[in-house]
Amino acid sequence: MAGYILRRVLGIIPVLLGISLLVFTLIRTIPGDFAIIALGERSTPEQRAALTKRLKLDRPLFLNFEGGNVFDSQYISFITNFVQGDFGDSLKNQRAISKELGERFPATIELSLVSLLIAVVLGVSAGVISAMRRGSWLDASTMLIALLGVSMPIFWLGLMMQYLFGVNLKWLPLSQRLDDELRRTFTPITNMYVLDGLLRGRLDITLNALKHLILPSVALATVPLAIIARMTRSAMLEVLSQDFIRTARAKGLRERTTIIRHGLRNALIPVATVIGLQLGFLLGGAVLTESVFGWPGIGTWLLQGILSRDYFVVQSGVMFVALVFVVVNTIVDISYGFFDPRIQYK
Amino acid sequence: MATTAQPGTDRTDPTVGGLGRKPRSLWSDARRRLFSSTVGRIGMAICSFLIAIAIITPLVKPLDTTLNRDTPNKLRQPSWLMSDEELVTAGEVSGDRTRNDAPWTTFERPFGTDQLGRDLFIRVLHGAPISLTVGMAAVLLSVFFGSLLGLAAGFIGGVFDTVSTWVMDIMLAFPSILLAIALTAISNDPRSFSYALGEKISNMPILGAIFDTPLFNAMIAVAIVEIPIFGRIARAAVISLRGQEYVTAAEALGVKKIRILFRHILPNSLTPILVQMTLSIATAITSVAALGFLGLGAQPPRPEWGSMLSTARDYVGTGQWWYALFPGVAIMLTVLGFNLLGDGLRDALDPRLKA
Numbered sequence: 001m002a003g004y005i006l007r008r009v010l011g012i013i014p015v016l017l018g019i020s021l022l023v024f025t026l027i028r029t030i031p032g033d034f035a036i037i038a039l040g041e042r043s044t045p046e047q048r049a050a051l052t053k054r055l056k057l058d059r060p061l062f063l064n065f066e067g068g069n070v071f072d073s074q075y076i077s078f079i080t081n082f083v084q085g086d087f088g089d090s091l092k093n094q095r096a097i098s099k100e101l102g103e104r105f106p107a108t109i110e111l112s113l114v115s116l117l118i119a120v121v122l123g124v125s126a127g128v129i130s131a132m133r134r135g136s137w138l139d140a141s142t143m144l145i146a147l148l149g150v151s152m153p154i155f156w157l158g159l160m161m162q163y164l165f166g167v168n169l170k171w172l173p174l175s176q177r178l179d180d181e182l183r184r185t186f187t188p189i190t191n192m193y194v195l196d197g198l199l200r201g202r203l204d205i206t207l208n209a210l211k212h213l214i215l216p217s218v219a220l221a222t223v224p225l226a227i228i229a230r231m232t233r234s235a236m237l238e239v240l241s242q243d244f245i246r247t248a249r250a251k252g253l254r255e256r257t258t259i260i261r262h263g264l265r266n267a268l269i270p271v272a273t274v275i276g277l278q279l280g281f282l283l284g285g286a287v288l289t290e291s292v293f294g295w296p297g298i299g300t301w302l303l304q305g306i307l308s309r310d311y312f313v314v315q316s317g318v319m320f321v322a323l324v325f326v327v328v329n330t331i332v333d334i335s336y337g338f339f340d341p342r343i344q345y346k
Numbered sequence: 347m348a349t350t351a352q353p354g355t356d357r358t359d360p361t362v363g364g365l366g367r368k369p370r371s372l373w374s375d376a377r378r379r380l381f382s383s384t385v386g387r388i389g390m391a392i393c394s395f396l397i398a399i400a401i402i403t404p405l406v407k408p409l410d411t412t413l414n415r416d417t418p419n420k421l422r423q424p425s426w427l428m429s430d431e432e433l434v435t436a437g438e439v440s441g442d443r444t445r446n447d448a449p450w451t452t453f454e455r456p457f458g459t460d461q462l463g464r465d466l467f468i469r470v471l472h473g474a475p476i477s478l479t480v481g482m483a484a485v486l487l488s489v490f491f492g493s494l495l496g497l498a499a500g501f502i503g504g505v506f507d508t509v510s511t512w513v514m515d516i517m518l519a520f521p522s523i524l525l526a527i528a529l530t531a532i533s534n535d536p537r538s539f540s541y542a543l544g545e546k547i548s549n550m551p552i553l554g555a556i557f558d559t560p561l562f563n564a565m566i567a568v569a570i571v572e573i574p575i576f577g578r579i580a581r582a583a584v585i586s587l588r589g590q591e592y593v594t595a596a597e598a599l600g601v602k603k604i605r606i607l608f609r610h611i612l613p614n615s616l617t618p619i620l621v622q623m624t625l626s627i628a629t630a631i632t633s634v635a636a637l638g639f640l641g642l643g644a645q646p647p648r649p650e651w652g653s654m655l656s657t658a659r660d661y662v663g664t665g666q667w668w669y670a671l672f673p674g675v676a677i678m679l680t681v682l683g684f685n686l687l688g689d690g691l692r693d694a695l696d697p698r699l700k701a
Contacts, residue, residue, distance in 0.1 A: 018516035026528045030535070151682035153632050155639050156655055156674030163667045174663065284521030288636055292659075302524060303640065306531050318524065326519055 008330050019322045020082075020315075024075050027306070027314045028061065034311055038091040057311075078315055087316035092308055097316050100301065105320070106191035107177060108290070108297035112282040114194075114217040119224035120275060126225075127232020127271075128264060131240060142229065149226030154285055158219040158292035165215060175294035177212050178205065216293040220285050224278040231274045235267035269336070276332030283325055379694035386690025392683030400475040409472045409555060409649065416441045416463035421666050425454045458668040460654075461661065469649040470672050476650050477680060479556045480565045481631035485623055487569035492576025493612075493619060499577065500584025501607050511581070514574035522571045526633055529567035530560075530642045540566050561644035564637040568630050579622055583615030617695045624688035628681040635677050651677050 034057065035048035052058050060066065062075045081088065087097035126146070130139040166174040173179070177193055178186070186205055188196045194213070197206030239245065240263055248258045287299035294300075298321060305313035370378070380386040418439040425433065428450070437449035441463070457466035499510040517525065533540035544562030547553050557565070587593060588611070596606050637643035638652025639659075646653055651673040658670035 014512060015516060015519055018512055019519060022516055022520075026532065029532045030528070147685070148678070148682065151628070151678050151685055153635055153674060153677045153681070155636060156670065156677065159655065159659060159662050159670045160667075160674065163662045163665070163670070167663060167665055168667075280521060284523045287521070287523050287527070288639070291640060303527060306524075306528050309531075314528075318520075321521070321524075322519060325521070329519075 005334055008334060012326050012330060015326055016319075016323060019326075020079055020319055021075075023315050023318045023322075024061075024078060027309070027311050030306070030309050034091055034309060037309055038094075082316060082319055087320070088312040090305075090313050091310045092313075097313060100313075101298070101317065101320060103191050104296060104298045104301050107295060108283075108286050108299060110192040110194060111213065111217055111220065111289070111295060111297060112279075112286060114213050115221040115282055116224070116275075116278070118217060118221040119228055119278065122221075123225045123228030124232050124264075124268075124271065126229040128236055128259065128267075130229070130233045131236030132259060134237065139233075143233070146226040146229045149222045150230070152222055152226075154219050154222060155288045155292050157222055158216070158289060161215050161219060162292070172215055173212050174215075177296065178208055179212075182208050216289050216295055219292070220282060220289045223285065224275075224281060227278065228271060228274055232267060232271050235270045236263060239263050239267045272332070272336065276329065279328050279332070280325055283321060376691075376694045380690050383690050383693055385686050386694060389683055389686030389688070389690050392679060393687050396474055396478060396680055396683060399471055400478045403468075403471045404475055404555065407468060416459065418463065419455075419459055420461055420463040421661065421669070422455060422459045422463075423666075424456055424458045424668050425450050426452050426456060457672040458666075460669055461657070466669065466672055469654065470651070470676050472649040473651040473654065473673060473676060474680075476556050476561070476644065476648070477631050477635065477677070480561065480634050480650075481627045481680075481684075484565045484569040484630040484634065485572065485626045487566070488572035488626070489576050489619065489623055491569075492573040493580040493615075495573065496577040496580025496582075497584055497607060497612065500581040500588070501603070501611075507581075510577070514577045517571070517574045518578075523633065523636060526564070526567045526571050526637060527640065527642060529570055530564050530637055533563035533566060534560055534642070538563075558644055558648055560642065561634070561638070561648065561650060564634050564643035565630075567637070568633045571633070572626055572630065575622065575626065576619060579618050580615060583618060584611055587611050587614055621688055621692040621695060624684055624691055628684035628688070631680055631684070632677065 033048070035051050036043065038051060039047055056077065057074065059077075060073045063070055063073055085098070087101065089096055090100065126142050130142045133139050162174050165172045177183075182205060186196075186200070186202060189199050190196055193209035194206050197203060197209060240259075245258060245262055248262045249255075253262075283299075286295075286297060287303055289295065290297045290299040291303060298317065302314065302317050302321070304310075305317060380390070418441055419436050422428070422436060425436075428436070430449075433452070433454070434449040436454070437445060438447045440447070440450075455465050455467065457470055460466055460469070495510055495514075499507045532538065533544075535541060540563050541559060544557065544559035544566075547562055548558050584607075593606060593610055596610055601609075634643055635650070635652030635655070638650050639656045641653075641656055644650030644653045646657060654673040655670055658666075658673065661669045
C-alpha cells in the first residue's frame with residue numbers, strides 16, 4: 001500500500017512536467033506581442049525593448065545554446081520559479097499573480113464545493129430512491145430529468161435561471177459574489193465569503209454570499225448531479241439483487257437499514273469513482289459558469305488571460321489549476337482502498 | 347453484415363445450428379436490439395428528425411442573413427403569445443411591403459424575433475446543419491487521428507507507446523474547455539495553417555454556408571481535444587486483442603503485422619469506438635457551442651446556436667427570454683438525441699455493458 005501511494009505520488013511529476021511544457025508552448029504560440037499588451041499600442045519600440053529585457057523574455061525559450069548557462073532559458077526559469085512559489089506578475093495590470101490567485105482561487109473553490117455538495121447529496125438520494133422504486137413513475141421521471149440534465153448546455157441553463165429567478169421573479173441576484181454595499185463594509189480572510197462571514201461573526205455576509213451562490217452553483221451542479229444520479233441508480237440496482245441483501249432482509253433488518261447500511265455502502269464505490277471524475281468537470285465547467293454569472297474566479301481570469309495573451313497569468317494559473325486537479329485525482333484514486341478493502345494495490 | 351441466403355444450400359434451412367431460425371450476424375443482432383430498445387428508438391428518432399431539418403431547411407429557404415430583417419418588429423415575443431392588437435400592429439409596422447399591412451398570423455414568428463427583427467424560428471432551423479456538420483466533422487477527425495495513434499501505440503509498444511500515452515494523459519489531465527480555448531486562440535491567427543484552411547473552406551460553395559473561419563478553427567480545436575479519448579480506447583482494444591487466439595493464429599500463418607492490425611484487430615475494436623463516437627458528437631456540439639458563446643467560435647450573423655446565445659445574453663437582463671430559450675433548446679435536443687443513440691448503441695452492440 002505504501003509503495004503504491006509512493007509510486008502514484010511520484011507518477012504526478014512527469015504529468016506535471018508535460019503539462020508545463022504544453023502550457024508554455026501553447027501560450028507562446030498564441031500570436032501577438034506581449035510588450036504591446038503590457039505597455040499599450042502607443043508605447044515606443046525602446047520601451048518595449050526595455051520591458052523585454054527586464055522580464056528576460058529575450059532569452060531562448062527552452063534551452064540556451066548561445067553560450068553561458070544552458071539552463072538560462074524562459075522555460076527553465078518558469079519551472080524553477082513556479083516550484084519556489086514565485087508566479088510572477090500579470091503583464092496586463094502588473095499585479096502579483098500569487099495575490100490574484102489568492103483571491104480568485106477561493107472563489108472558484110467555494111463555487112465548486114457547493115456545486116459538488118448539491119450534486120452528491122441530491123444525486124445520491126435521487127439514485128437511491130429511483131432504485132428502490134424501480135419502474136414507478138417516480139423512477140421514470142427522475143431518470144428523464146437526469147437524462148435532460150446530462151444533455152444541458154450549462155451556459156444556457158445559467159442564462160435561463162438568471163432570467164427566471166433574477167429578472168422575472170427577482171428572487172436572486174444575477175451576478176457577483178456579494179451585494180456592493182456589503183462588499184464595501186467587509187474585509188475577507190480566506191476569500192471564501194460564506195466561511196469569512198462566519199469567521200468574522202457577520203451572518204449577513206454569509207447569508208448574502210449564499211444567496212449569490214445559489215444560481216451559479218445549481219447551474220454548475222446540473223451535469224454532475226445527473227451523472228451521479230444515474231450511476232447511483234444502476235449501482236444500487238446491482239447491489240440490491242445480491243445475496244447479502246436477501247440475507248439482510250431475511251434476518252428481519254428494517255428496510256432502511258438494509259438499503260442504507262448494506263446496499264448504499266456497497267453501491268458507493270463506483271459512485272465515488274464518478275464523483276472523482278466530476279471534479280475535473282467542475283473546474284472546466286467553472287470557466288463557462290463564471291463567465292455567465294460574472295463570478296470573479298479562476299475560470300474567467302484564465303479566459304481573459306488566454307484572450308489577452310498574458311503569458312505569466314496563463315502559464316502560472318493553468319499550472320496551478322493542473323496541479324490541484326492532478327493532486328485531487330491522485331487522492332481520489334488512492335482513497336478507493338479505504339472505501340473498498342477488497343481492492344488490492346500492486 | 348446480414349447473411350444472404352443462397353438457394354440450394356444449408357443456409358436456407360431455417361433450423362440450421364439448432365436455433366430454430368436463420369442465423370444472424372453480430373451486426374444484424376445489434377440492429378435488432380437497437381430497434382427494439384426504447385432508448386435507441388427515441389435517439390434515432392431525434393437524430394433523424396434533426397438531420398432531416400438540416401437537409402431540408404437550406405433547400406427550402408436558403409439562408410440570407412442580410413435581407414430578411416424587419417427592424418420595426420425587432421425583439422417581438424413569439425407570435426402565439428401576442429394579443430390580437432399586437433398582431434395587427436406588427437403587421438402594420440412591418441418593413442415587408444409585400445404583405446400590404448396584413449396582420450400577423452398566430453404562427454407568423456413562432457420563436458419571436460431578434461434585435462434586427464429577423465425570424466428566430468428560421469435562424470434556429472438554420473443552426474441545425476451548422477451544428478450537426480461541425481459536431482460530426484470534429485468527431486470524424488478525432489476518431490481518425492485518435493484511433494490511428496492508439497492502434498500504433500498499442501501495436502508498436504515500447505518508447506512510442508510510453509510517450510504517446512504520456513501525451514494523451516497530459517491532454518486528459520487538462521480541463522478540456524480551457525485547452526480548446528487556448529487552441530482556438532492560437533489558430534485564429536491569420537498566419538496559422540488552420541486559419542488559411544478555414545478561409546479556403548469558408549469560400550467554398552456548400553461548406554461556406556456552414557463554416558466561417560473562426561468556426562472552422564473552433565471545430566479543429568474541439569477535434570484535437572477529443573483525440574486522446576479515442577486514442578485510449580483504440581490502444582486498450584489492441585492490447586486486449588493482441589493476446590487473442592485468432593491473432594496468434596494469424597501470426598502463426600505468417601500474416602503481415604499491418605494486415606493483422608487492420609483486418610483482425612481494428613474491426614474487433616470498432617464497437618467501443620462506434621459508441622464513443624456517437625457520445626462524442628454530443629460533446630463536440632456542446633463544446634463548439636460553448637466556444638461560440640464565449641465569442642471564439644462562429645461569428646454573427648452566422649446562425650450558429652452558441653453564437654446566437656452569445657448575442658441573446660445581452661437581452662436576458664431586459665426580459666427578452668425567447669431569444670436565448672430556443673437556440674438553447676435546440677442544442678439540448680441535439681445533445682439528448684446523440685446521447686440516447688449512444689446509450690442505445692452501447693446496449694445493442696455490447697449487452698454486457700448494459701447500465
